[in-house]
Amino acid sequence: QQPVQSPQAVILREGEDAVINCSSSKALYSVHWYRQKHGEAPVFLMILLKGGEQKGHDKISASFNEKKQQSSLYLTASQLSYSGTYFCGTVKAAGNKLTFGGGTRVLVKP
Amino acid sequence: DTGVSQDPRHKITKRGQNVTFRCDPISEHNRLYWYRQTLGQGPEFLTYFQNEAQLEKSRLLSDRFSAERPKGSFSTLEIQRTEQGDSAMYLCASIDEYRGRNTEAFFGQGTRLTVV
Numbered sequence: 001q002q003p004v005q006s007p008q009a010v011i012l013r014e015g016e017d018a019v020i021n022c023s024s025s026k027a028l029y030s031v032h033w034y035r036q037k038h039g040e041a042p043v044f045l046m047i048l049l050k051g052g053e054q055k056g057h058d059k060i061s062a063s064f065n066e067k068k069q070q071s072s073l074y075l076t077a078s079q080l081s082y083s084g085t086y087f088c089g090t091v092k093a094a095g096n097k098l099t100f101g102g103g104t105r106v107l108v109k110p
Numbered sequence: 111d112t113g114v115s116q117d118p119r120h121k122i123t124k125r126g127q128n129v130t131f132r133c134d135p136i137s138e139h140n141r142l143y144w145y146r147q148t149l150g151q152g153p154e155f156l157t158y159f160q161n162e163a164q165l166e167k168s169r170l171l172s173d174r175f176s177a178e179r180p181k182g183s184f185s186t187l188e189i190q191r192t193e194q195g196d197s198a199m200y201l202c203a204s205i206d207e208y209r210g211r212n213t214e215a216f217f218g219q220g221t222r223l224t225v226v
Contacts, residue, residue, distance in 0.1 A: 002152070002154075002155075005152075029212075030212045032212075032214070032215065034215075040219075041201065041217035041218060041219050041220060042153065042201075042215075042217050043217075044214035044215065044216070047212050047213070047214065049212060087152050087153070089215070091212060094211075094212075095207065097143075097155060097158055097165070097166055098143065098155075098203075098205070098215060099155050100145070100152040100153045100154075100155070101152050102151055102152045103150075103151065103152045105150075
């Protein structure tokens with residue numbers, strides 16, 4: 001069963017912040033985050049393992065709440081280059097398959 | 111290494127024809143995935159391999175779809191008797207998976223299939 005992402009879309013002004021959420025109905029081993037720009041392949045941002053860790057990538061960071069089976073991606077002081085569609089991918093147990101959510105479209109305007 | 115390669119990049123076929131796509135993963139990666147993506151949607155899992163072994167195939171996938179990874183290197187995805195609903199981007203991804211260790215997936219540029 002694939003994870004559920006919210007919101008489906010968000011429009012930001014350059015410099016604003018946004019949060020994208022990823023929820024699963026099943027326990028998770030890890031959460032992946034990817035960004036896809038129009039006409040391109042998805043590109044890896046970060047992986048979070050169970051244990052409630054947080055990670056950062058430039059001004060993009062994420063958290064993973066194992067108990068709530070949720071992950072959040074934080075876009076801080078957004079830049080024009082942050083525009084694209086963000087996907088979370090989840091793995092239920094070590095070695096299991098990677099499945100993706102429906103995506104969140106982000107548009108950052110000047 | 112040039113990353114994950116997919117061939118062809120675009121394929122237009124008539125309804126009812128068979129098509130085959132190829133994916134060459136990153137050479138040392140043991141795990142290979144096939145996904146299907148339609149406009150505005152996330153990558154939909156189709157199947158995946160650990161070396162030459164097919165670990166799982168989506169239950170939503172018709173019997174018209176079959177995939178192989180004969181020597182644990184490249185993989186092929188075949189769609190028989192194509193239907194208009196098969197029109198989509200078919201993405202391949204490879205992962206260096208070792209004892210459950212989670213690492214990033216590297217995606218190819220995809221094969222865009224149009225069934226007319």
